Amino acid sequence: MKNVKHIILISIDNLRYDCIGYQPDKRELIKHDVLKYLETPTLDHLAEKSTCFTQAISTNTYTTASHASILTGLYPPKHGVRTFFNSQLKREAITLAEVFRAHGYHTILATDTEHLFKPMNLDRGFTHLFMRDDHGLLSFLDQIKEEHIFLFVHFFDVHAPFLFSEYGALKGCNDDYYEMMEGLYKKLKLVGPPSINNPYDSWNNMWTKVHPSVDFLLPLYVKGVTKFDQGRFRRFINSLDCLGLLKDSLIFVFSDHGEGRVISEDPSFFAHAGELFDDVIRVPLMVFHPEWGHSLRDHQITTVDLFPTLIELILQDRLEKDFKTDGNSLAPSLLRQNETNPLFLAYCETWRGKSLFEAVSDEYLLWQRGIRVCNKKFLLYGNPENCLDGTVFDSNPLDFVKTLRRNLLNVFEEPGRFPVLAGLLYEGELSKGEVFHEFLREYITHAKKFEVYDLNKDPFEKNPIDLSGQSWPLAELTIALSKIFSLTADPMEEMREVLC
């Protein structure tokens, strides 16, 4: 591979895995008849010189944790940013920015949403930060283009509000958005927040009144992708080209999570930050090099693979120490132009706050963890292992009940009400053993525990496999669960950190 001077990581927040030309699997778009709205010439142009991965899996369903994994090559339990907010990148987690900075690169972070990076310390190692300032960024790149650049640019256009472009350099570029909103409000007879000037308020307000269903939203979403690709993104890539950066850069284009199914009980609810459905955990990923042609790779990879890949491709002879990451380098797959067949697993997890889909919460609970491997998906709900090792009995009655409820039954307590069982424990009416058995019984009979999907036969994830009496699949489940537990390391520790 010819050496390149620069490295550019382009993160298109919220971009679905199938909203990009190279992806052959477009069944969801076809099913909802929205394929006609999809046109991504800029991305496709880049794809002509890229190796494109059709089965890339993200580690989480929301922005902060996913980006942390991309920047560190670690799964969330290791890098520490597990919940959407209120968690910090661990000191021991080394980021790509820190590595490249130490090797003489200018490390630049350009994002539309610095509040999704800075509070979590994800900006560590970057020497420059640009916020919603494509122009400023490009001028700066012009100044330093003779030197080595490591650029991480994060676009928020595709994210809700759909069709709304975060960087309105051209006047009137968001007129279509405002028109759409006016039309929607009228049609749905909604009383909106009067200031249509705040695009977020009017969007968010809509969802308090209307069910965010896929039939309604997917067309808007796809149109938004098209608008972004042909508008802001096209201008940005063109500028990079004019600066001469395209012909001397290794570029990774990817997303942190998709948008789609999030609740198993309601397949039409269209969002992200929910359960680990393929719609959301599958992401696009392509690697552009000025001297490559277009090729596809079908083997499964995960976003933690980016870190070791960059290290191997760019820094291999200059490294003094090995970086411990959870990923595998994709260099062999990228450099050998034929298909290789590594079969590695992808781990992902998701936490949720006190009210569903309210991103910022003071407390979170572990909702789902999953392993996706060889076209099977193994999902585990809650944090049951926390309760089965006996240490929960050491806590005071209130924490005891809270822990059992959150970890086994996967729900928070009812707000504002002191849990009845805790009260009874305090008064000595019940023993901890009895309460524990109550919860266990509830867990066994009603709670969701785990599910296995065969993605070959059931790509829409409608029918979990019935495992009764099948010894090897049950063995596989046991192995998958044990991998989930081993990757989660010490769950008690993590919970305590987040709850503080």
Add this chain to the structure above:
Amino acid sequence: MPKHIILISIDNLRYDCIGYQPDKRELIKFDCLKYLNTSTLDRIAEKGVCFTRAISTSTYTMASHASVLTGLYPPRHKVRLHGPSILDDRALTMPTLLKEFGFETVLSSDNGILFKSPGLMRGFNHVFKTANDNGLFSLLEQIRDKRMFLLVHFMDVHCPFLHSDYEIHPGYNDDFYEHLRNLYEQTGEDIDIESIKTEGKHYEAWNLLCEKYAFDMHTLFPLYVKGVSKFDQGRFRHFFQKMGELHLTEDALIVIFSDHGEGKSQEPSSPYFGHAGSLHDSVIRVPLILRHPDLKPETIDDQVSLVSLFPTVLEMAGIEKWQDNLPYYLDGKTLLPTIMGEEAGDREAYSEVWMSYPDNPLSEENWFLWQRGVRTEEKKYLVYGRPEDFLEGRVFNLENEDFLKAVFRGLLYFPFDPQKNPLYKKLLNRLENGSSKKEVFNLFLESEWFKNRKQFSIFQLKEDPDEMYPLDPTTDPLLTVEFSYYYGRIINLNKGELLESNHSPLALSPMGELKEQPTNNLRDKTEKSIEIIKDALERFGKWNIGVFFTREKETAALLYLIKKTFHEIIPFRVFHLDTLNEAKEVYEFRDTLAQNWGLYLIILKDEKTLKKVIQRYKIKACMVAGKLDAQEVREGEGSCDEWNGLIRICPLSHFTEQDLWDYIRTYQIPYLSLDGNQFQGMRGEPGINDTRPKSSKLDREDEEKEELMKRLKDLGYLA
């Protein structure tokens, strides 16, 4: 705090063949309790802390002893096989550490090869490789004034039962030969006792006998127990008495343990009596006594693992901050809180056992992982083979034969001959005729061979202490979750990494807070330095100045100064000409500093690139941390100079060595002392409490640095 530390390893001693253990059901069941007399051990136990649930990490000697000596589980210390495996180079053993802290270390083993071959003799000053109690006593008498660490390892209780390698008086082994003759006669065979004695073939004769009796517990258990009693009343009593006469036991921490028991080493329903097999409680449970006047005698029922002996011994030995010398975390933890009743022992105890092809145990590749288990007080969770390798499918990338072998070893976990095993041949045939590995794997899963093998078991130890009725975790969702949790722990323990610790051996001091008020002198000097720096920035601009990383102490001080000048950031690029000769600690120091202070650090691999770098980065000036009175050559040099087209700026040039130390101490600037001890006394400074003996390392360090400086100066790159 004890003066001496004495570890007594009674190889092969069962957990129940000792007075303090209440659980004697097996002895009762086989009617052997009447043969048990351990009054010597019991007398020691009365004054000691006795553990009724101590668990070993393996069912064979080398792996267990390695765990005791390192505080690590077998996957980490790497002595995993009952055959060829060697202690990890980086593992620190108990004697090695204690030796560093002034102990005289002695090993005495009846069968030294068990320590020599896996590299467990590391760290011992004196070694006895065969039974030589008298030799040992002479040595101990000579060195008893020093602090002593003694590990004495007896093989008497090990088979051949009743035979001792050390005859404390003539005819001591007569009872062994008596039993041998009787048992042979009962099988109708004659043997020549005299020639066995003269040729020393007692071990082979015994083994042959056991084979004739199919290692049946009914025959062997009574002999075993008699052997224990004989040892306790005979050689061990003699030994312990002698130790008392030498006054070695009064102020000693005495630890008595066993590496494994003897019992059900095959299926629990089989009467086979042995060890080095299955992880049955009768083999992995061991006796454990800790005795010292500081410890109040009691019996502890909490489960503990033998890996916890290491930290316990080191803590009791009174070694301060011994953890700072360990670059990795231990698997065990100190048992003192458990003894005080504040903790409940080791909640999870891990053990593992490997098996080999019987005809070729010397080659490592003929071994495969048979059982791994985690034991809690209520349950034992066992995994057979390596099923975790088969979820991911990496195995499917192997070539046909290797793939099949991995499948058989991982999922059938027993010795098989590729030439003769019919299933293997059939599947290999299929592969070679074009079937995919997936298809062949599915065929394998449907075979009788596989269906009859267990993958996982759970034993409920309270209801089923003999482990006769395993539960299948896949039958019940709760059990599945519970089992998977412990399986996950097993997977983590098997990662086997040794150098992982949140604790960095180089501890940087907290920064920025003033400990003392700076003197006027210091204040003036720092002000002057700051002026020089600001002036340089104005003249050359931020990107045209490079700070060169040279001697760690000076450079850290310089960088700190720059940080203060520019409100906590360091706006210049920092270059390090890496001579590749630096100690590991120097690199760590540099990297930690770089991360903590956000340095824009550029590392140059050789001198030639220096010129290139100057050109590429357009460096016009270099800032270095030079100061007065280090070398004559620098006398008279001012704060600026010309060098190689670069203006050389030395903001610290007017600092003396003493000023520099004052500065570092006042502002608590991190510095590196190559001895690893951050609080080493500063050179030439009286009154600092440094009780460590001045090692010759200090002088050498100075010399090396001088050389380095001279070399760098020669290359035109001044420090």
